[in-house]
Amino acid sequence: MVKEMTKNNKDKYRQFSELENTIPLFSKGWWMDAVCGEDWDVILVEENDKIIAALPYYFEDHEGFKEIRKAPLTQNNGIWISYPPNQKYENRLSLEHRLMSAVIDEIEKLNINKYQQYYHYSITNHLPFFWRGYTQSTRYTYVIADTTNLDELYKNFSSSIRNKIRKAEKSVSVVEDLSIEQFYQLNKMTFERQQLTIPYSLELVSRIDEECDKRNARKIYYAIDKQKQIHSAAYFVWDEKSVYYLMAASDPAFRTSQSLSLLIYEGIKLASRLGKKFDFEGSMKKNIEEHFRQFGAKQFPYHHIQKTF
Structure with a gap:
């Protein structure tokens, strides 16, 4: 089970993302520092003192409301998940559903007016978001x-x-x-x-x-x-x-x-x-x-x- 959920833990994420080579460039802590300044944070899901999922996000005030938005010059952010090696497909989906649901719980505690992020193409499953009332549209890279x-x-x-x-x-x-x-x-x-x-x-x-x-x-x-x-x-x-x-x-x-x-x-x-x-x-x-x-x-x-x- 997820043992700990932490927010506002950018230092831990910065260090982790420098070493974790499966985190895409645009979700690295140092990249977020460069493009967002202080206007970013991260949701971490930890199990046995190990980060198993993360959602770095850029936020800004818009007409008096706080919104999570696409960061400047940043193709994507979205959720990152640590997958066990040689995992069965059904188990992979089960893990995604569990961790995405945990992240959504934290998003909805943030007192924001709007959420929108572009996810890396390696994330193909968005059902937990759909089930919670989020909308999805498809974009393309080459x-x-x-x-x-x-x-x-x-x-x-x-x-x-x-x-x-x-x-x-x-x-x-x-x-x-x-x-x-x-x-x-x-x-x-x-x-x-x-x-x-x-x-x-x-x-x-x-x-x-x-x-x-x-x-x-x-x-x-x-x-x-x-x-x-x-x-x-x-x-x-x-x-x-x-x-x-x-x-x-x-x-x-x-x-x-x-x-x-x-x-x-x-x-x-x-x-x-x-x-x-x-x-x-x-x-x-x-x-x-x-x-x-x-x-x-x-x-x-x-x-x-x-x-x-």
Whole structure:
């Protein structure tokens, strides 16, 4: 049985998540510190003094009410569960139902107005939430699960993507480690082209960059031409299992060079060298979804779970 339920135990979770390699990047304690500052907490389920389930969450005040929401630049959080090895499927479901129910009990003690989180695609079961009145909608990411054979991966790209990569290779070179300030200014241009305000600050991006750099868990690639003009840049981060395409930036004046497709290919090569999956982080926008799947990635559904109290 669950022996102890604790809240507000971030120090314990920070230490645990640094060592537990099955906790995805966006649920690590250090990542939550970087993107949320003080505005996060965690529900822990412990048994025999061991953490067996956790739910880190970002919260903010909205019109006088406290809400749990998606954290900035964070694809997913949601529940993490420690599964015993070689567990029967029926026992796995039973464990999920028990631990999810325990976590839901704690969520509903938080005196919040609204709950919504995106769960990692490894969590396929949301029935305990459904039974408690939570709603679920499906979102998609695209993942290249096996990056071992780059030649086969390249053959699996659409002809359109291969043509874009070849075109870019004729006009730009790929260089590493643009400064985070330069990246952010280029990133802003991507939003300004769409007449949008960039939804995160340089301070936030700098905190992420600092923490990832400490752990050797990030790479910035950028495409530059012979005139030293930067066409685009891509920001990749990784955990023990996956490389994530976190942010992209491009100068609207050079969109036709197709340099961003070349940079994504460099990110896939990076994942191959590291022996990891490549996660595009997905998008529900039609033109972005089409671009991602042309790299031969497979569609992975994940849950958006929410409830208004």
